[in-house]
Amino acid sequence: MPNEFDFIDWIRAQQKHNARVRIGIGDDLAALNWAKDELLLVGVDQVLDGVHFDSTVHLPRAIGQKAMNRNLSDCAAMACLPAAATVTFALPKGIGEDYAKELFLGIMEAGEKFDCTIVGGDTASWPGKLAITVSILGRSAGITPVGRAGAKPGDAIYVTGPLGGSILGRHMTFEPRVQLARELAANFQLHAMMDLSDGLGRDLRHICRASGVGATLRIQEIPVHPDAIQLAKNDPVVRAITDGEDYELLIVSPDDLPAPCVQIGSIESRAGLTLETKDADVTFDPSELGGWEHQL
């Protein structure tokens, strides 16, 4: 980086008018108007070289898009609307201004699709690897946020698309399910929802623990992505259950949800996870099935 202040001047020049933003990029903090009947949702996700992307393989524009899209996917998971975001860049020394701009443009473009404006940030070059953190603000906008703790015995479990094998590329290119989540939450009772980042087994366990329930998955109903089949021809459903970064929604509802939602199981009163196969019901521990805990 020639000079971090030049980069910040350039970032500031990318700002567009947004009625919510009273003070934008370039002060100590940004100042936003917040509508009086809206809950404020807030969260953060980082993307790290060698963990969430590989800077020797992925283009900076795509890395930036992923950094923002992970956060937009968290908004989908809560059924809120993205509103604004802040960004930090820890840039390896000598990375070059054009590369840094591509990172920012990826973040900005991914946000703009969802009316999510960049309102602040922090940039430094360092003797380390590339790390980007995006922190996001969402607004409830008329819909009560859907958490993880409301699953009830008898509820059905749904996912919004085929799972597994995202490491072949989808973990960089997924589309956050913001609109779908809003439509479902506006029209159906959603008792619990999250986005699939740690893998179906682990993420379902998060919901079960938060809700004090158990669950049964019907193995033949789980939609398996062609990428999972390519990676594991003999047992691709294991990848569908254990692979991370699908960024589809995992939903628990007492209602019949329409496509693209696919029902894959049900919530049980007894604790623990059960896999229902053609031949038998087996309890399973997502940790023991192995799988992918934030490793490229």
Added chain:
Amino acid sequence: MPNEFDFIDWIRAQQKHNARVRIGIGDDLAALNWAKDELLLVGVDQVLDGVHFDSTVHLPRAIGQKAMNRNLSDCAAMACLPAAATVTFALPKGIGEDYAKELFLGIMEAGEKFDCTIVGGDTASWPGKLAITVSILGRSAGITPVGRAGAKPGDAIYVTGPLGGSILGRHMTFEPRVQLARELAANFQLHAMMDLSDGLGRDLRHICRASGVGATLRIQEIPVHPDAIQLAKNDPVVRAITDGEDYELLIVSPDDLPAPCVQIGSIESRAGLTLETKDADVTFDPSELGGWEHQL
């Protein structure tokens, strides 16, 4: 790190009740109630090993404190009250659970002094160096935020304490000037304010550019910290002007501000920065004076 989920369970157990927090740590996003007459302020700062701290020298508790205090200092700079924060940890592989807990406790304790609750975060271990990002939410709480763009010719320039040489230790141990900023903003006209992180010369230039004005600094009035004298016996005031990370406030006001504010110069209508010495007035460029741009 043995397992990032254990660390997150432990972090969740540290949460205390806070009336503003509807959904806390452990969901995809946190949900906060936001008072209808309050502006929402938001910003972010990162601390990076080898730039903002040195993990071979500084203890993890102190590193965590600095990560939070940099953000609290941004709240001071806007005269807002800290409300909530999110945190990301990029942890070097094998760093150990106790070390990670000390980082978090440093962040949490620094926040608690100012009623600033941790409401979310993201943790990953990686083949890189330690990086921490804190994103902060502030609330206007009855005081209009003080930006950088309101300085007017004839205004006086103040700083809230002696400057320079923070590299000897104060850059890790400073106290954010939140209360002082609130008291000053409640009782005086503050036309511009920021916290000194890049060094007096550079930061004053930020205010001048944002406000479309120039400034004169009276070199004999600039309070020089003993640390600057220790580092540069012959010309310590140059360090007071160029060293970074003082985290005192730089304030522009038409009023007479009380101690600890020290008047060091005045805003001019003509662009550029001038240093008034015993013998002559000299224009200066903070970039050419050298100084410390985020480098340990």
